[in-house]
Amino acid sequence: MAIRGSYAKGVARREEILESALDVIGRKGYQNASLKEIAEVVGVTPAALLHYFGSKEELFTAVLRKRDELDGLDPAFLDADGARDGFLQVIRHNTEVPGLVALFSRLSVDAADPAHPAHEYFLERSERLRATIAENFPSGPRHAPVDPETLARIIQAAADGLQLQWMIDPTVDMPGIMAALIDALQPES
Template structure:
């Protein structure tokens, strides 16, 4: 019983650390979010953080996983309309947490190294995101994509990542509006069905 209780406490403390790190990084940016400051918010030592996560890079990778949980990126969207609205909502929310956007962009570059702790995270996340779009924008949706679903998914993903970089340099860039316009152009909604009237007798 003691082991089970200790394990549960460890899981709870790990979650507390991730939530605190999300808040600190979202407000202050990952460059200003030292292990010391995150540890102080949780009430542990920096050494205790490393006990739970191994390294700062591993902690930041898990912070991004936790962000995805909050954003609802893990569950598949129900249909094309839901995918469009949900993805735009996530982008809109990102404008409120610049520190997490900067962390994502920085780690996505560093994770090009197969040995980096975030490498597998980005591979898995990208695959899930593209699968979501392929399913949502493929046959049976509410419109007609101008590109093959797999190509469309990669274009949307690339545009989203690139817009984040532009927005970090120039916060006046309207990421949600630009992405909404792009998706609308690449996946135009089906025209409304023509109204028919019964001939009067």
């Protein structure tokens, strides 16, 4: 059943808003990305944004959800053999979308509040990510065993922490450092 009429227009507007939001964040930083400015880029009023998304926080959460679908984190890990390179590829790709990294990092902090609309999102996404890592990354070296769940938390933490370092100093080599960590934890794989 095809999408037609005003319904189709709404869907298009939604996408347009999500893209513009990410665009503004990338250019001006999360802090200065106001609903007013995003609305101006789209060519509507701030109220129009709130018509589609209930609040600013929900809008930004939706941006993150959308990118997860597009970039598709999970497919890269489906095969255990490509887990390492797939993971590094995602990190390398993040280098090219600073706005997305800024948004992700900022919401990671704000979502600590259980009342934040992204709270459940981060809980579920993180758990899913760690499960994938635990399944597809070989466990640690025999002489210093690290159980899969701990390994997953370490890798996730390092990736998130490196983004903080990279944001404040873009010369930081995120993929290189992550590769060094993974290889150090799995010398015989």
